[in-house]
Amino acid sequence: MGVPKVSVIPLGGLGEIGKNMTAIESQGEILVIDAGVMFPEDEMPGVDLVIPDITYLVERKDRVRGIVLTHGHEDHIGALPYVLPQLPVPVYGTRLTLGLVEAKLEEHGLLSEARLREVRAGESRTIGRFEVEFIHVNHSIADDVALAIHTPAGTILYMTDFKFDQTPIDGKVTDLQKLAELGRKGVLLLMADSTNAERPGYTLSERVVGETLMDVFSRTRGRILVATFASNIHRIQQVVDAAHHHRRKLAVVGRSMVNVVGIATRLGYLNIPDGMLVPVEEIGRYKPHQMTILTTGSQGEPMSALSRMAAQEHRNVSILPGDTVIISANPIPGNERVVGRVIDRLLKLGAEVIHSPFSGIHASGHASQEELKFLLNLVRPKFFVPIHGEYRMLVTHKRLAMAVGIPEENIQLAENGDRLELTPDSLRVAERVPSGQVLVDGLGVGDVGQVVLRDRRVLSQDGIMVVVVTVDKRTGQLVAGPEVVSRGFVYVREAEDLMEEARLQVRRALERRVPDGLTDWQSIKSEVRETLSRFLFERTHRRPMILPIVVEV
């Protein structure tokens, strides 16, 4: 019996740290927190999803006791269909979280084998040798839980995405008493959400959005369309309430919105009065002042319902002058331009659009600086590891912790893949473990790597030029071609001369080689590539990919 030791390992790739998956290792057992997706970066064209590399866990799968989910957002549950087949362990989560997980696993044909274990906020569960308490916290999705994980070394408090909402819609404030109690008993390590660590003050209460919605509904005579995140059940409830109060019907549009509204209603998280829901095909039967349409597309996603409405391409909904469109969300960084374009189009169709960050029409789900300091003072942890944010946010969160008196040497910034070694008296970064990101493209998981991505990037910049050279396999003589075909390089009909010259350049280069015999294909291909590359750059200042193909007949 030495000093009890616990390892904490944030898994995943670049970007946010400790967000999508974290492993806790103690007494030879492993507990996994969350299994979420990351969203592809601009430099990953064609990639659908990014999931954490779980090699480390798969190699130790006999010791993994379970996956505990904190809440139902994609970046916390979306990787389950890829993780469970390799790591078939029990999955713990609250009712709504598991409701969303079920739908997801069903879609992948994985539901029947899955072992889902429902937990409630306020409960404790023994999972292997881990004692886990589930603590109610507020967030932009219902049924979010923080985790207190009791280990022989001490208690780890894992504060996933959260905020302190003093007036939440369901009346259930973040369990401050429990946090205080844990703090009193002693928290060895606090890990906490840093998403809004750069934002001063307090985050707006969700209830403020309800008041704004009520205002807008009161003064609006035409149809009202509301776009928001499908998973934001409390937001949706407030839209339902405002619409109901103004005797409007409600139509729900967009696959994920229909899906989540169905699940949340069935599980009792969303209350839609009888007779209020109207099929989208029938919205034409109602007068404008009787209609509310709830839709996806608040991030300007090109295939979403709202984007299609704005482009006048939606099957059931046409935007009409006099419509009011409420975009109840802030653009996620990187989406500003597409969201802006959707708004421009809606305005040109004659709609009123309510969207500004100053309008009180959206509230973040993440704690701001004052709340983060409040948490630190309430819990008074010995050690602190900021998580859920990009590096600069963790740095800012660290400064907040220092401002409330946590000694700098007790705060550790980690990167995904770092094994943090925790004892009752120490916290340090030990070695790195295998980790990273696995790209999902269509049905392929992990078959798109750096080579494929680099080719896609090159192709997207200047296109491709394919050169087919057909030679006699005995004599090495050119028997046809060279054929030159391009895509994404120049508009060929207007560049026939250039293409013809390119052909001549290749032919001349090949003829120079004939004396040596056209049989060393590798060097012939490089010759074609170099000749053509030089010629095209000179003439166009572009560098298309050049793909020589030699056919022997």
Added chain:
Amino acid sequence: MGVPKVSVIPLGGLGEIGKNMTAIESQGEILVIDAGVMFPEDEMPGVDLVIPDITYLVERKDRVRGIVLTHGHEDHIGALPYVLPQLPVPVYGTRLTLGLVEAKLEEHGLLSEARLREVRAGESRTIGRFEVEFIHVNHSIADDVALAIHTPAGTILYMTDFKFDQTPIDGKVTDLQKLAELGRKGVLLLMADSTNAERPGYTLSERVVGETLMDVFSRTRGRILVATFASNIHRIQQVVDAAHHHRRKLAVVGRSMVNVVGIATRLGYLNIPDGMLVPVEEIGRYKPHQMTILTTGSQGEPMSALSRMAAQEHRNVSILPGDTVIISANPIPGNERVVGRVIDRLLKLGAEVIHSPFSGIHASGHASQEELKFLLNLVRPKFFVPIHGEYRMLVTHKRLAMAVGIPEENIQLAENGDRLELTPDSLRVAERVPSGQVLVDGLGVGDVGQVVLRDRRVLSQDGIMVVVVTVDKRTGQLVAGPEVVSRGFVYVREAEDLMEEARLQVRRALERRVPDGLTDWQSIKSEVRETLSRFLFERTHRRPMILPIVVEV
């Protein structure tokens, strides 16, 4: 003599309206305002620049009397090298603006033919039959001028990018007296910058940034690096002043920064004390507290000096623990993620980074809502056209104008290409004129169109599969192949089976066609395309571009 009529035509493509180029037509003559570039959108991979389509002007080139530049930003002068060869007319601008234009034309070998005419704020010029007054305004570049264009129909006041800075660095406040005088005499049409129309309140004075800089310099012992826009001469002056006050030397890094600092110093817009400038190769000779480095890269541009420093790839500058990096700019929408990544890397190298929008380290160059209303009240125009902004900003600006009493029917929202017809009593959108955007890629101007862009987008998503089929031209028999080569689709070494199966699929499809004779190439190509497309989608859920090439021997 009928009623005098003037046409106002914003030229350019999608995006900001009336920003890059505007034509004013009166008494059979045309005056062009600005000739700027737009920046390529995400959907334009490989495109370097976007310039306005000037067909309308070229077709009337005998009537074009000149191009008047308002200021030296790229989105106002950057298209000149493409416009002047087709439209060799005199170019009017202030001293600094022309200084920047000269460097640009020199680079393109166009300086000797250009007819540049220097003007000063406060002056008037007769250009053809247009009487043009140049009015000093504040902006994030020095020497910016608004234009009062006097026509027989009345005065058009063109308020390009501007703000009201009550305490500008050079002491020259926007010429409020002149604006008031024009208002008193009567402005028929006001066109004004809408960039910050959605922002409440007043825009921060540039001087506040100087105070923040001075604070940071006072408390910093290590090296200080400042990244900002090269063209923001007043910002640079404030960096110079703060550095000089703290007895630091200054090194300038980054091509455009070196370029602009040179021009601005030579023309007297920037004052760098003797002996203060140090070549970047010699920064190692100074102690950290003696050194300031001024650099480009405030937008996270991948090839910029700051990005290369952050990636530890800069030839002369290595980031060291203890360095303080000031990013004196806000990310332009769409750049948040790349800027964030640069900050993360700098932090990991041990630098302190000052960047937050709450830090007072940057001030916008555009007027906010209170300033825009102030302008409207000062000028009291009969008609109003909001410009320089995306559609939603113009809509908000229109509301501001209505709030200060401009009747709705006197406000016109236009799109690029709309010919606005103005008389002393009316303003309306007449027909549309040829307009749009021309893409510049390498040396090619306008040769990248929708077909090429669509191909690039497809290529970037799932790559390409090339199928070469070699047939005997007499018998139609397959004599070699099919050869199947892919790029950007799957990593071939790990997908050999898939590629082999693809080959078999094509071969089988072709063999089915042999009885009919393999001579109808078009239908054979479609057959290959369809067979392969179906097969690959089934197996991978991806849709690479499929490029069949038939070679006859």
